[in-house]
Amino acid sequence: MKLIQRKTVKTTKTSAPLEAKMSASPKVTMPSVEEIAKRSYELFLSRGGDAGHDVEDWLRAEADLRKT
Secondary structure, eight states: OEEETTEEEETTEEEOOHHHHHHHSOOOOOOOHHHHHHHHHHHHHHTTSOSSOHHHHHHHHHHHHHHO
């Protein structure tokens, strides 16, 4: 294995630098804690205020907000 201008050469394949790979992937924006809390509370209310599902609501709210 030898290095040629920031690219690693392994047999016949080359790989781009990690920064280039990461910049090619779509950016995921993280919602704020306040946004997640608000959406989580909306989910709690939509279930009729049934307690005991706080972690599920939080994770679902976080996933919902990442999609948009």
